[in-house]
Amino acid sequence: MEGKYSPMSFQVVLYRRRCIACGYCVSLVPDIWMLSVHDGKVTHINHPDADDDIVNVFIEKGSRAIVKQSESICPVKAIKVLE
Secondary structure, eight states: OOSSOOTTEEEEEEETTTOOOOOHHHHHOTTTEEEOTTTSOEEETTOTTOOOSEEEEEEEGGGHHHHHHHHHHOTTOOEEEOO
16 A cells, blocks of 8 residues: 555655655565656655655555665665654
8 A cells, every 4th residue: 555544554654855865665575665757766656756755655564664674774864664
């Protein structure tokens, strides 16, 4: 699930202005993250043409552990999992 909150989801904020397009997050979780076709920065796979500086997404709770890993691997902290 992406886009709307549900009890089975958690929120992630993408600070796209910080992104340096290294691709670590995409290589770790390619079924959730991609680099935008617009500017080459991180975005959710359902937003391939994102160009906003900040993007909020809701992701299924079953993916929380791997998304937390992508948060920790990002060298510029462009991914923030909200508790």
